Amino acid sequence: MGRRRILVVSPYFYPEGGGLERYALDMARALSGENEVEVLCMTRGEGGIDNIGGIKVHRVKPGLVVSNTPLSLKFVMKVASMIQGVDLIIAHTPVPFAADVASFLAKLMGIPIRIVYHTVGLKKGAGFLDALAGLYSATLERFTLWGAEIIAVSKTVWEYLRGNGYNPRVSHPQIGLPEHASRQRGRSREKVILFVGQLGRYHRFKNLDLLIRAFSELSAEFPEWKLWVVGDGDLLDEYRQMALELGLGSRVRFFGRIDDPEELAGIYLKSGVLVLPSSFESFGMVVAEALAFGVPVIVSPHAGARILVESGKNGFVLGDLSVPVLVNVVRLMMDNPKLLRKMSVLARLGFESQPDT
Known part of the structure; x- marks a missing residue:
């Protein structure tokens, strides 16, 4: 097959956002070697065109954002103009609109479309918005996915889609060894529990409150340990x-959002354990990132990235999401520096042998 023109459509794109945007970037990079790839997305910042590793990225400022969904008539017009002469459209979807527009126009123009699905449902416990999400999933989303090649980013997402009558294939995120990961050799880690994730009201499912409560129960027993939180919302x-209110004071440090890869690498390299206690997580890119930096992980049983974790070797998969269970697992790691060191080595050595896409 000759060199193809591929248009990647995404609600947002790296360096904005989180796991989806990183996955979209990695996929675009992998395709760009043998194809001409351009990206069209929306942005919370200023619109325009930039270049990431030779990939041209067109960013459109949305006219409206509902929940976490950007909406823009200008974006619709931009998709319509950019698909001229395109051989394949790849649309990433955790939220309505962007993939819907791309799918409708692809079908209209007879262009193949591949839809990468990043979530296990749009309901987030938000009442009226959940009702709209249910209506969308039963109507417009079915048209969007009809006739498309569907990719699920994890077995968890695959199971969700199969349960709703679709026939996807699985392509797990692949993270190459981060640029700064080699700096970990010879470094001593601090007594730090790390959480990385968005802190918005539509991301309560990440359960930072559960982790803070568990850390509070352990704070008197392990006074030298700290909790670091990376994320904004x-x-x-x-x-x-x-x-x-829990009396943790300076024991919990909030870094806010970090876009600088080197700064984020420095935090991973200092941390002792990463905790991802989400109620659901289509994958959980932070788990793969942590392991690449040699950070053992404690992962929710509902995270797709649990496939990367061998309990007792490079971390633990929680039995359930409760304060007592989380306290017991975190205590085990805090109280066993030798185990932590061993897990850190195994996390790093086992990173390259993780499941292929």
């Missing part, structure tokens, strides 16, 4: 207040 002040 409209619940940041609520979590800060929660930490203060």
Whole structure:
């Protein structure tokens, strides 16, 4: 097959966002070697065109954002203009609109479309918005996915899609060894529990409050340990207040959002354990990143990235999401520096042998 023109459509794109945007970037990079790849997305910042590793990225400022869904008539017009002469469209979807527009126009123009599905449902416990999400999934989303090649980013997402009558294939995220990971050799880690994730009201499912409560119960027993939180969102002040009310004070450090890869690498390299206690997580890229930096992990049983974890070797998969269970597993790791060191080595050595896509 000759060199193809591929248009990648995504609600947002790296360096904005989180796991989806990183996955989209890695996929675009993998395709760009033998194909001409361009990206079209929306942005919370200023619109325009930039270049990431030779990939041209077109960013459109949305006219409206509902929940976490950007909406833009200009984006529709931009998709319509950019698909001229395209051989394949790849649309990433955790939320409505962007993939819907791409799918409709692809079908109209007779262009093959591949849809990468990143979630296990749009309902987030938000009442009226959940009702709209259910209506969308039963109507417009079915048209969007009809006739498309569907890729699930994890077995968890695959199971969700199969349960709804679709026939996807699985392509797990692949993270190459981070640029700064080699710096970990010879470094001593600090007594730090690390959480990395968005802190918005539509991301309560990441359960940072559960981790803060568990850390509070262990704080007197392990006074040298700290909790570091990387991420931003409209619940940041609520979590800060929660930490203060539990008497944790400076024991919990909120870094906010970090876009600089070198700064984020420095945090991973200092951390002792990463915890991802989400109620659901289509994958959980932070788990793969942590392991690449030699950070043992404690992972929710509902995270797709649990496939990367061998309990007792490079981390633990929680039995369930409760404060007592999380306390027991975190205590085990805090109280066993030798185990932590061994897990750190195994995490790093086992990273390259993780499941292929």
